[in-house]
Amino acid sequence: MSEEETDFPIRIRGLTNAFGDFVVHEDLDLDVRRGEILGVVGGSGTGKSVLMRSIIGLQPPVKGDIEVFGHNITQAEPDEVIGVRNRWGVLFQGGALFSTLSVGENVQVPLKQFYPELKQQLLDEISRYKVVLTGLPEDAAAKFPSELSGGMRKRAGLARALALDPELLFLDEPTAGLDPIGGAKFDQLTRELTDTLGLTVFLITHDLDTLYAICDRVAVLADKKVIAVGTIPELLEHDHPWIQEYFNGPRARAASATHERGKALDKHGSEKA
Amino acid sequence: MREWAEYTIEEAGGRATVIITGPLVVSSIGKLDPELRGITDSIQAIDISEAGPIDTVGAWIVFRFSQRTGADIVGASEQAEVLLDAVESAESDAEVSPYRRQTLGRVTEHVGTKVIEFMGGVRSSVAFLGAILIAMASLAIHPRRFRVKALVRQMELVGVSSLPIIGLMSFLIGIVIAQQGAVQLQQFGAETLTVNLVGRITMRELGVLMTAIMVAGRSGSAFAAQIGTMKLTEEIDAMRTIGVSPMEALVIPRILAAVLMMPLLGFYASCIAIIGGAVIGDVMLGIPFWTFLARVQEVVPTYDFWVGMVKAPVFGLIVAMAGCYQGMQVSGNAEEVGLRTTAAVVQAIFMVIVLDAFFAVFFTEIGWA
Known part of the structure; x- marks a missing residue:
């Protein structure tokens, strides 16, 4: 294991993605540090999801190198990619659960795929605690995805993404379509799991509350590149017009105020205690 | 390691x-x-x-x-x-898989559900026919709401674009009937009767029947899949909220297109099959191509043409109705679209063949033998 691999689970250099003549990314660079939650923001159509799909190997890039755990994904042999696949988990926007399997069986699919030696009894136990760990009620394990609400489906998708205890977790708009309470709970869950399991998280979001609440750093996609990466105070210093508009818009100010108030309350509470 | x-x-x-x-x-x-x-x-x-x-x-x-x-x-x-x-x-002891019965229980349960589904299916398809009639009637009262463009578009999809495949299929069927028929009739020295065989069987039966099967496979399945997908993506619900009746916008144009195009396609298929027979007559039996065609005019009575033309729109109606009905029944997940599309084709072909048998007896009884 090289030194670089330990520090940067994801390294992107000179990535170019295009659909026909339409160029989505041009010469894009990005590093994700071990153990951080990296928020990825950008206007609609700036290619946030395309970036994620390139990293996990679903979208072959036109040019550039993508290294995940030190393996070059773009030129990797199929076997090598398999060695990387059991170290990441992906939560797609709609959950992408297998509709003919129950939630518990969905969680077991990656386990059976990679570790056929595990006994059914252990598989059942693992899928049970994973389901509960992601905040679903116990009885959700035996339900089919079509019987769940949108928010529960996302949690079930997260349970499947966490099935293999991955080191790297990709979340594509996890809080989109959730009510504010559900969204805040999901944020909290992501943060807790990251701290407990030592995950590195690549999180695509539009949700300013999520950015303020749980992201260690934020990467901003615009003009076909990552124009800035940093903590939110660092980004506020940045003079790119889109960043200024994004973080100084009315919604951003509201999210920031909520966050400050929340911190003040915490402090107050801990002092009391 | x-x-x-x-x-x-x-x-x-x-x-x-x-x-x-x-x-x-x-x-x-x-x-x-x-x-x-x-x-x-x-x-x-x-x-x-x-x-x-x-x-x-x-x-x-x-x-x-x-x-x-x-x-x-x-x-x-x-x-x-x-x-x-x-x-x-996070410890839990809940069930991971939904409750599944033992084989015997499951089989009986399955049979029971099938019977209930069948009864429900009969009821709701009659209801669907009723809904079509109501939509037709309301279109007759408000002719401005009728979607001419959608109708023309569906006529193109059902009719014009299926001409090549139906033509090829009919040509080959004509060849097979003439060739196989000639081999048998030669034993009685009656190979000239091949003309009667090809002309009458394609006009009365095979032209329309094979066309209906082809349309069920091509268009009936497409109707079910299109409408089913629109149902899943809530397009149908969106239409209803805007005040557009999906019956008028989606179902009626498709059904009318199939009813109008089936006679044309059936007649076209019969003609091409006769041409296929004539080619074989020329090559195998020494009956000149044009003589074969002229002879068809003499041996095929006009009512054979009408037998085909009466059946064709009925088959078109069945095929389109099965497709649209199954499409409208889709709910839940993507798997359902596939199941309903299969059901649409199977039901359409089955119903067409059953009705064809009834028609055969009926036309013989009224003297159009």
Whole structure:
């Protein structure tokens, strides 16, 4: 294991993605540090999801190198990619659960795929605690995805993404379509799991509350590149017009105020205690 | 080479301790798990201080072991403590798979559901026919609401674009009938009757029947899949909220297109089949091509043409109705679209063949033999 691999689970250099003549990314660079939650923001159509799909190997890039755990994904042999696949988990926007399997069986699919030696009894136990760990009620394990609400489906998708205890977790708009309470709970869950399991998280979001609440750093996609990466105070210093508009818009100010108030309350509470 | 987690039991001062070595992660505990389950001796402690990296699965196995045997967990690292707490709080004994019956119970249940579904299906398809009639009537009262463009578009899809495939199929069927018929009729020295055989059977039966089967496969399935997908993506609901009746916008144009195009396609198919027969007549039987065609005019009565033309729109109606009805029944997931599309084609072909048998008896009885 090289030194670089330990520090940067994801390294992107000179990535170019295009659909026909339409160029989505041009010469894009990005590093994700071990153990951080990296928020990825950008206007609609700036290619946030395309970036994620390139990293996990679903979208072959036109040019550039993508290294995940030190393996070059773009030129990797199929076997090598398999060695990387059991170290990441992906939560797609709609959950992408297998509709003919129950939630518990969905969680077991990656386990059976990679570790056929595990006994059914252990598989059942693992899928049970994973389901509960992601905040679903116990009885959700035996339900089919079509019987769940949108928010529960996302949690079930997260349970499947966490099935293999991955080191790297990709979340594509996890809080989109959730009510504010559900969204805040999901944020909290992501943060807790990251701290407990030592995950590195690549999180695509539009949700300013999520950015303020749980992201260690934020990467901003615009003009076909990552124009800035940093903590939110660092980004506020940045003079790119889109960043200024994004973080100084009315919604951003509201999210920031909520966050400050929340911190003040915490402090107050801990002092009391 | 994978590294497996292993265990040893150490006894000291009447205390038995399980000592675990090797990584406690999901990829390494495949062998350890059944072994730990097999331990029936009294164990007072489980020591994981010599274990390598740990993840939630490893933590779970240790937690479950200590819970079952009452052993104390010792030597847990800070990370292991966190993970042990996490899995302990997430412990559950709920069912993972939905309840599934034994084979015998499942078969009876399945038969029962099928019967209920069949009765429900009969009822709702009659209801669907009624809805079509109501939509037709309301279109007759408000002719401006009628979607001419949609109708023309569907006529193109059902009719014009299927001309090549139906032409090829009919031509080949004409060849097969003439060739096989000629072989049999030659035994009686009656090979000239091949003309009667090809002309009458294609005009009365095969032209329209084969066309209906082809349209069911091409257009009936497309109707079911299109409408079914629109149902899944809530397009149909969106239409209703805007005040557009899906019956008028989607179903009626498709049904009318099929009803109008089927006679044309059926007649076209019959003609091409006769041409195919004439080619074989020319090549195999020495009947000149044009003589064959002229002879068809003499031996095929006009009512054979009408037999085909009366059946064609009815078959078109059945095919389009099966497609649209099944499409409208889609709900739930993507799998349903596939099931309903298959059902649309199977039902359409089955109904067409059943009705064709009734028509055959009927036309013979009224003297159009």
